[in-house]
Amino acid sequence: MNTAVSPMIKIEKTNNSKINEVDFDNLPFGQHLSDHMFVCDYKNGKWQQPHIVPYQNISLDPSSKIFHYGQSVFEGMKAYKDARGQVLLFRPLDNQNRLNISAKRLAIPELPEEYFMEGLKALLKLDSDWIPTSDGSSLYIRPFIFATGNGFHASPADTYKFIIACSPSGAYFSGKLKVLIEEKYSRSANGGVGFAKAGGNYAGQFYPTQLAVEKGYQQVIWTDDNTHEYIEEAGAMNIFMRINDTLITGPTSDRILDGITRKSVITIAKDEGIKVEVRKIKVKEVIEASNNGSLKEMFGSGTAAVISPITGFGYRDNDFELPEIENSYAALIKKRITDIQYNRAEDKFGWRYIVE
Numbered sequence: 001m002n003t004a005v006s007p008m009i010k011i012e013k014t015n016n017s018k019i020n021e022v023d024f025d026n027l028p029f030g031q032h033l034s035d036h037m038f039v040c041d042y043k044n045g046k047w048q049q050p051h052i053v054p055y056q057n058i059s060l061d062p063s064s065k066i067f068h069y070g071q072s073v074f075e076g077m078k079a080y081k082d083a084r085g086q087v088l089l090f091r092p093l094d095n096q097n098r099l100n101i102s103a104k105r106l107a108i109p110e111l112p113e114e115y116f117m118e119g120l121k122a123l124l125k126l127d128s129d130w131i132p133t134s135d136g137s138s139l140y141i142r143p144f145i146f147a148t149g150n151g152f153h154a155s156p157a158d159t160y161k162f163i164i165a166c167s168p169s170g171a172y173f174s175g176k177l178k179v180l181i182e183e184k185y186s187r188s189a190n191g192g193v194g195f196a197k198a199g200g201n202y203a204g205q206f207y208p209t210q211l212a213v214e215k216g217y218q219q220v221i222w223t224d225d226n227t228h229e230y231i232e233e234a235g236a237m238n239i240f241m242r243i244n245d246t247l248i249t250g251p252t253s254d255r256i257l258d259g260i261t262r263k264s265v266i267t268i269a270k271d272e273g274i275k276v277e278v279r280k281i282k283v284k285e286v287i288e289a290s291n292n293g294s295l296k297e298m299f300g301s302g303t304a305a306v307i308s309p310i311t312g313f314g315y316r317d318n319d320f321e322l323p324e325i326e327n328s329y330a331a332l333i334k335k336r337i338t339d340i341q342y343n344r345a346e347d348k349f350g351w352r353y354i355v356e
């Protein structure tokens with residue numbers, strides 16, 4: 001990875017801001033795009049001069065490899081504004097690092113450090129008015145790299161584009177979150193790309209998720225592809241189970257995304273004195289715990305989803321309800337994380353990043 005480069009970013013500002021078209025009191029997730037985007041092209045074996053330009057369409061040759069072979073990786077992060085208007089990120093270097101882990105697996109050239117953080121900071125400075133301040137909302141940030149190289153040969157492209165686009169967003173889920181434990185389809189397999197944030201991972205989930213939605217669920221809970229006996233993760237979240245007073249989540253692997261929220265949950269739960277077990281968890285154990293009343297909570301964790309309590313789950317032809325409990329671990333941990341993100345509490349783990 002080339003870390004010696006300190007790119008000068010060329011900035012072209014919009015003279016046609018769309019900010020007044022957005023109702024910041026009713027923000028959907030990921031629908032509105034801010035005024036600018038950061039763009040950097042890879043060609044001739046290196047990343048080129050980065051630009052910030054007005055948010056706009058891009059034009060690609062129909063034979064671009066992204067369309068045919070799905071060479072694309074992305075990240076998801078958020079910018080927050082505190083009560084004084086200071087702009088904050090949460091563990092952004094972990095996103096930068098993970099983008100390169102994903103890129104490597106998809107044979108995409110890694111991105112020098114400066115391009116990611118310098119580009120992101122410059123973009124946030126320009127579009128800081130787009131960071132919402134209402135409770136639970138933030139500026140969702142989508143850095144992504146995709147193959148632009150032309151031709152139908154099934155081989156890695158020789159040109160790529162890195163873009164960072166931003167969307168002022170509210171909650172990812174609204175209402176109850178019921179999930180279906182999936183036994184037929186798989187999201188990932190050993191040796192595959194499940195640990196990477198590869199675009200195709202999500203495309204492969206849409207059809208099984210549609211089937212689950214038709215049955216009245218919002219998300220699929222993926223089980224291991226080999227035996228379907230173990231709980232792995234949800235569509236866009238890692239997953240936690242509370243059995244009695246122990247919080248359990250599966251270990252990361254080739255098949256599971258190493259979620260930044262997941263590791264923050266583990267650290268905070270331990271800090272709260274909660275017993276945490278990172279171990280394989282059988283569907284059978286969760287069903288038994290639900291039947292005997294020891295399954296107290298289930299929740300998903302992710303940048304978009306934050307901490308999303310699961311209200312019930314389906315398994316084969318049976319539905320299981322989760323009890324509504326007071327003082328849930330989900331609520332406690334969500335408060336601890338969001339208080340750090342919005343600069344309302346001490347940042348004892350050094351996760352907050354101030355954008356200056």
Ligand code: PLP
Pocket residue numbers: 076233234235236237238257258259260261262301302303304
């Ligand atoms: N698992 C998957 C498949 C995801 O898409 C996400 C979202 O980014 C997560 C887990 C949670 O990861 P993070 O907490 O880093 O956002």
Ligand code: COI
Pocket residue numbers: 075076077202236302303304305
């Ligand atoms: C995120 O949580 O940032 C994600 O990438 C989830 C996304 C698929 C909406």
